[in-house]
Amino acid sequence: MQATFQKLKRKGKLGEKDVDSALREVRLALLEADVNYKVVKKFIASLKERAVGAEVLKSLTPGQQVIKIVHEELVKLMGESQSKIVAGDAHPSVIMLAGLQGSGKTTTAAKLAVHLKTKGHKPMLVAADVYRPAAIEQLKTLGQKEGVPVFSLGKDDPVKIAQEALKSAVREEHDYLILDTAGRLHINEELMTELEKIKSKVNPKEILLVVDAMTGQDAVNVAETFHARLEITGVILTKLDGDTRGGAALSVREVTGRPIKFIGTGEKPDAFEPFHPDRMASRILGMGDVLTLVEKAQTVMDEEKGRELEKKLRSQSFTLEDFLEQLQQVKKMGSLDELVAMVPGFNKMAGKKGLKDLSLDEKQLVHVEAIINSMTRNERLQPEIINSSRRRRIAMGSGTNVQEVNKVLKQFEQMKKIFKQFGGMEKGGAKKKKGFLPF
Amino acid sequence: MLENLKKGLFKTRASLKNRLDMLFGKKEIDEEFYEELEEILLSADVGVETTLNIINSLQKRLKEEKIRDLIMAKEILKNLMVEKLRGGEQTFSFSPSDSPLVILVLGVNGVGKTTTIAKMAYHFNQQGKKVLLAAGDTFRAAAIEQLEEWTSNLPHTGLIKHQSGGDPSAVIFDAVKAAEARGIDVLICDTAGRLHTKKNLVEEMSKIYRVCGKALEGAPDEILLVLDATTGQNSIAQAKYFQEAMPVSGLVLTKLDGTARGGIIFAVKEITGIPVKLIGTGEKLEDLQPFQAEDYVEALLY
Ligand SMILES: Nc1nc2c(ncn2[C@@H]2O[C@H](COP(=O)(O)OP(=O)(O)O)[C@@H](O)[C@H]2O)c(=O)[nH]1
Ligand SMILES: [Mg+2]
Numbered sequence A: 001m002q003a004t005f006q007k008l009k010r011k012g013k014l015g016e017k018d019v020d021s022a023l024r025e026v027r028l029a030l031l032e033a034d035v036n037y038k039v040v041k042k043f044i045a046s047l048k049e050r051a052v053g054a055e056v057l058k059s060l061t062p063g064q065q066v067i068k069i070v071h072e073e074l075v076k077l078m079g080e081s082q083s084k085i086v087a088g089d090a091h092p093s094v095i096m097l098a099g100l101q102g103s104g105k106t107t108t109a110a111k112l113a114v115h116l117k118t119k120g121h122k123p124m125l126v127a128a129d130v131y132r133p134a135a136i137e138q139l140k141t142l143g144q145k146e147g148v149p150v151f152s153l154g155k156d157d158p159v160k161i162a163q164e165a166l167k168s169a170v171r172e173e174h175d176y177l178i179l180d181t182a183g184r185l186h187i188n189e190e191l192m193t194e195l196e197k198i199k200s201k202v203n204p205k206e207i208l209l210v211v212d213a214m215t216g217q218d219a220v221n222v223a224e225t226f227h228a229r230l231e232i233t234g235v236i237l238t239k240l241d242g243d244t245r246g247g248a249a250l251s252v253r254e255v256t257g258r259p260i261k262f263i264g265t266g267e268k269p270d271a272f273e274p275f276h277p278d279r280m281a282s283r284i285l286g287m288g289d290v291l292t293l294v295e296k297a298q299t300v301m302d303e304e305k306g307r308e309l310e311k312k313l314r315s316q317s318f319t320l321e322d323f324l325e326q327l328q329q330v331k332k333m334g335s336l337d338e339l340v341a342m343v344p345g346f347n348k349m350a351g352k353k354g355l356k357d358l359s360l361d362e363k364q365l366v367h368v369e370a371i372i373n374s375m376t377r378n379e380r381l382q383p384e385i386i387n388s389s390r391r392r393r394i395a396m397g398s399g400t401n402v403q404e405v406n407k408v409l410k411q412f413e414q415m416k417k418i419f420k421q422f423g424g425m426e427k428g429g430a431k432k433k434k435g436f437l438p439f
Numbered sequence B: 001m002l003e004n005l006k007k008g009l010f011k012t013r014a015s016l017k018n019r020l021d022m023l024f025g026k027k028e029i030d031e032e033f034y035e036e037l038e039e040i041l042l043s044a045d046v047g048v049e050t051t052l053n054i055i056n057s058l059q060k061r062l063k064e065e066k067i068r069d070l071i072m073a074k075e076i077l078k079n080l081m082v083e084k085l086r087g088g089e090q091t092f093s094f095s096p097s098d099s100p101l102v103i104l105v106l107g108v109n110g111v112g113k114t115t116t117i118a119k120m121a122y123h124f125n126q127q128g129k130k131v132l133l134a135a136g137d138t139f140r141a142a143a144i145e146q147l148e149e150w151t152s153n154l155p156h157t158g159l160i161k162h163q164s165g166g167d168p169s170a171v172i173f174d175a176v177k178a179a180e181a182r183g184i185d186v187l188i189c190d191t192a193g194r195l196h197t198k199k200n201l202v203e204e205m206s207k208i209y210r211v212c213g214k215a216l217e218g219a220p221d222e223i224l225l226v227l228d229a230t231t232g233q234n235s236i237a238q239a240k241y242f243q244e245a246m247p248v249s250g251l252v253l254t255k256l257d258g259t260a261r262g263g264i265i266f267a268v269k270e271i272t273g274i275p276v277k278l279i280g281t282g283e284k285l286e287d288l289q290p291f292q293a294e295d296y297v298e299a300l301l302y
Helices: A002-009 A016-032 A037-051 A062-078 A105-118 A135-146 A158-171 A189-202 A219-230 A248-256 A277-285 A288-314 A320-333 A336-341 A346-353 A362-373 A377-381 A388-398 A402-428 B002-008 B019-024 B031-043 B048-064 B070-085 B113-126 B143-152 B168-181 B199-215 B234-245 B265-272 B293-301
Strands: A093-098 A123-128 A176-181 A206-212 A234-238 A260-264 A272-274 B101-106 B131-136 B157-160 B186-191 B222-228 B250-254 B276-280 B288-290
Touching (some): A016 A277, A016 B048, A037 A248, A037 B031, A062 A248, A062 A277, A093 A189, A105 A123, A105 A176, A105 A234, A105 A260, A105 A272, A158 A176, A189 A219, A219 A248, A234 A248, A248 A260, A277 A288, A362 A388, A362 A402, A388 A402, B031 B048, B048 B265, B070 B293, B101 B113, B101 B168, B113 B143, B113 B157, B113 B186, B113 B250, B113 B288, B131 B168, B143 B157, B157 B168, B168 B199, B186 B199, B199 B234, B222 B234, B234 B265, B250 B265
Parallel strands (some): A093 A206, B131 B186, B222 B250
Antiparallel strands (some): A260 A272, B276 B288
16 A cells, blocks of 8 residues: 555656556555445546546645545545434434344444433333344343333334334333334345334334444445335444444445444443544545545645744735735635634634625636736735726736726735734734644 | 255345356456456455455466366356365264363354354254253343243253353353263353454453363364354454464354355455354254355355
């Protein structure tokens, strides 16, 4: 792995061939992490599209840039962090767990109950696994230990158990009802139908698929079928305390589009954590060393640039040249609003000052660039000298009009003013975290 | 036997069924042929490295022997894969002495250890053997009850248990002694599921293993590691780590009644040398079969 990126490092530019060879390594890494091969194929194709022709950030080598893109895309694919249990209007809100045998449903049911309990809720567990020997006793034991009531009718019909449990939960004013169902194969028609029946009778607000993080290629078949039959609302990934890379997370996410809500990291009831897409992405990619490198390179650049800019602002030598450079950075990084929002302490102030005037779209940016480029060096360093005849000349030179030139100059003045104020505030106290501006 | 296995294995692989047959029905062995073969193997969790190995060996053989015939190519592929799995077919040999055959079962959480133990007990009972089980999972809630429930359905199977939360090696020690005293034919020891990465739990397992030997010289006769066919590449790590702790003698591959094919056993066998001895094809007592490499490869490919 490392070797490829070392190789890329020595080259200045990233050609299609380089991207291909880097992505070959990425493909291997993903397959070794158990991401389904079809999912890998699709992912690699979309990556290639993005990577070829993508700009290489100054501080990164081309190889690092590829990994950065891969990682970003992985995080995106993994979805937002949504570690929340949705509650319905009706009480109780029913949560149904489903999954293959041995995936960890019973343990997860108990963990979920503990999680809700510590948030001040009043959950009830339902023992609806009537097939595996002693599954009911297992849940009862766990419930007792954690002080969560467990509803059970012994080895009765699971559909009936769920319905009766719901009635009982209403009576006893529980706000959540957690159904532990028997593990089943996605191809077991009878048992899948049973789940559908339970669903139709108790109308769960959440149907969570419990997936063993060690699952291999079959994860897509399992997730696809469970989702097709039940319309799951989310996924819980278990056994992440092992050394599995957990590529199943990506497979499941890709075929269901549903969020991974929580992860299980141990056998104890409190070994239950919110899902972090970025951590999972790094784990699956398994290139911690490269990713750390990328991160470091970025921070170094942030700090350098930030310090430079900060010095300029403090000495109030922020010129139109700097302004142009900043705008060009903005173009690379995203919107100006976003950028400003990333500056510590600046956000609130920007709101007050009405930064709206400063927001630019791509086309405007081209104009701004042209306008500033049409100025003489003196004009850029001392904008006060730009009188109306100079404005007309600049407008002509840049193919714009005087109004636009005026607007740019106004924007510049505004930005300078805001930065000056911010600089003053900085000096006065308010410790900053990283570099001044995050680029 | 073959029919039986084929019925049990990978029941509804509609889309993949006969894919290889189709593949081999093509006229030429071309780039696309190998690509498709690669997909079939990868989707069965054979893993990248082993898949490439198999394909390379096939390519080499076909070239060396100048084979262009697809039916022959198919035979070669099958044999090549079967060779990689050889070694686990012989069933457990009973020593001529009257001391019991002691089998220790281990694996990560939820792979099917306890169920497999019940199935084995049933199997030995069918052969007229007296069986004793040891409730060595004292950790998981109701693990002892689970074994109790299975035992109550088996006429010639007893159970040695301690309390939940007790020392598992103590249970195993008692069980070995009891098996000897009662003239039991087979003692099968259940253990708690544990991740191979948890040092203290692996150490606990080593202790159980050592205690077996202290209670009865030469015990255990078999150390079976249970692997779930649904698991991907992590099975390699499981086998490697557990093998470091004790001489694992065989694998049990469970849950082959689903759509997972457990192709990781090729790599596990290659790396650890541990052969698959048994396969699990369902949740019922009868759903346990001796592993047959040929049948397995046939079922995996076709
Ligand atoms: N479909 C199927 N399920 C199995 C098989 N073996 C075990 N199971 C199920 O897997 C789950 C976990 O089994 P268990 O024996 O408790 O696992 P342990 O934690 O390793 O002891 C149970 O629901 C079993 O019924 C098998 O071969 N096929
Ligand atoms: Mg067990």
